[in-house]
Amino acid sequence: MPLENQKNYYSHECRHNESGKSLGRYRYKVFGLHVASDILLPELLMAVNTHEPPEAIISIGGVPAGIADAIEKTESYQVSKNHFLFKVSGVGCYYVTNGNRIVVEPAEQAEEISVRLFLLGTAFGSLLMQRGMLPIHGSAVVSNSCCVVFTGVSGAGKSTLLAAFRERGYSFLTDDVAAVSVDADGVARGLSAYPQQKLWRDSADTIGIDTASLTPFYSRLNRDKFAVPVHKGFWQSSAPLVAIYEIGAEMCRNVTLKPLSGMDKLAVLISHTYRPWLIDGLGLKAAHLKLCVAIARQVAVSRLTRPEGVFSLEEQVHVVQQDMTRLFAGRMI
Template structure:
């Protein structure tokens, strides 16, 4: 079966029905099951379901291993081979669509951020920060207000004619129970995320989820409400360092030729879209007021 995500057609026997849009196009990426004999022994900072990923590299592939879940061989920007180490299909989907797919996008030269992205007035706004900064909660508030959540956790940016665009990921995103309660969203009809009992899945309509890149308007780096950070736009020259802090896949991949490319792309993104330091709103009521205000702005 062929599916569509991150602007690419994926061929796989794994059932992504209801999660990814079906595709009739020829495959850009194939996902197949098989043995992954290569070693992955370097611990990374990437954690999912409490398990730290291990990293390995061969002459032609990148290996990521989550003990007890799966081992993945990613090569050429178009092939993923997975070895199931005891996970159910839902868990495999979760891990494939997170850091594993991030490595594929890395191999294809896209700019990656650990962030959430929403579409407002036909333009993309990105929210990122350290874990717990509120990026997913902020995206959920936009979703509640009727805006499309373009990406959850992993944002891919593509430069087209020197302008930055966010690539829509897929229609499903994860929400913490606390955020659902604070935003008065009924969780009774939502399925628990395979990542943990305190996270739930919201699935946006597949038939209306955008497929084309969305012009990037702004990147907001979130800080706690009591932070001493000075809010406002940062200079383009600071962009490479600030954006590098939010690299979403193993830092072992920050080597040549990607690292110089990352810095160059950061500068281009900062020239195309504004990058801001922003304090997270103090409560859910203030967050919804912010969403309403931003959503009502006219974009020329």
């Protein structure tokens, strides 16, 4: 539904600080951050303590036409240290600065779900980078109060495997963007996102989810990707990161799992960073490498290979469960 027809989509009745800047009408908790927003974001969980100062603010307003000191500039985006400006045709413009503010300027006739999709995806991914976190293009589940991440290229089967683990009672931590931070004790932790999974129609069909009542993304162009609410079993706090599984498909007979080491582990983290083309422009190349090294040193990284064009979901789950059992047993010694 177009924004102009949604009176409650964003609010002019916003709280302000002493400088007059908007502090947002709505308060949320996402990726471990207390966020104040002018925009109603039904995907997110409401913050419990709304009196604590927000760590990031989302506001509706005009964005600059460009960034004066842009290090990288294309027709769709501009980026410099602590500044990221991008435009999505028919959706809007987003301006992300200093890891604590996102300004959204919706396009005329823009649909709510599309505006939120890019806000919670690319815009938040860049904000996490600016805050020194590692956003991984992947999904995560929790077991034994620890989390594992499934990553891989688009179409590798991340969403299908995630849904299969959810069906087996594993807690859901995040989908699409798996944010990882290193805490004060040096421990890598996966951060809780929000209770929604994105599923392609074929993935939903594979695991028996009826898409008839689900909301499609990209409703004007593509109605084959859906928003799946996941409030049951959603893990609302961070969890130590134990393992990362890179999923890939090849012409082979069986599902295999290959533990990686050294530079191969590091390569997985680097290559599957969410929106990696932002790193150089944001001036984060050295910091990103340092963060990936710190995470690779303490987290198991494996390559999960499945037969291309063959249904092997049960075998994939079995192989990963066996490896998780081994890893969790090792942590208890």
